[in-house]
Amino acid sequence: MLRKILIGCCFSLLLSPTIFFLNDSPVTTAETEKPVPEYAKWGKLAMEETKKRYPSAEIVDYQHVGRYKKNGMYVERFKLWLKKDNREFGVFVNITFEPDTERVKNITVVETDR
Template sequence: MKSLRQPLIYMILVTMFVMAAPSMAYAEPAYAKYGRIAMQEAANRYPEADIIDYKYEGRFPSGTTNAEERFVLWLRGAGSEFGVRVRIQVVADTGDVRDVQLEEINQ
């Protein structure tokens, strides 16, 4: 009986580790909050278009106390595709949103 118990315990531990590993590997990135804001603002500005692609360009310093989170969204609507750059001004220390700007771009 002892010979069956050890492999069973080992299999249970390995299964628990394998099931827990994906949740650790796929933690939400810090910019995800701002990505949702970028997509919502684009959807509000272009209600007839669908967002078909999304790219995070990064966080950039903006003044002494602010930062800028930048995204490029690719939209499809009314028979055309176009890009929109979304710039979100945030307070660097708290992450509070100060301003959101959208600009159509050609790539």
């Protein structure tokens, strides 16, 4: 009888989702996954536009500065840090779009040394 209880406990522990591992990785659930931020698609567009304007530069850092409303439009603002040869510099990218349709109206890229 004791043997059956021990075997049952061992199987329970092995099948427990809190300690069960596949390929040395813990099992993940939807609750542990981070949600994709709202600005992610705009950040991708900011990086694509920067690459068009600076094709030989490497993007070494990226920051979402924020979103604000201006004249009924939304503006997503990003700062990217680039490296080209021995020079490092930043660019601010502003993406202006319609809030309802998300249609892009304007993209500006301005260099900064900070």
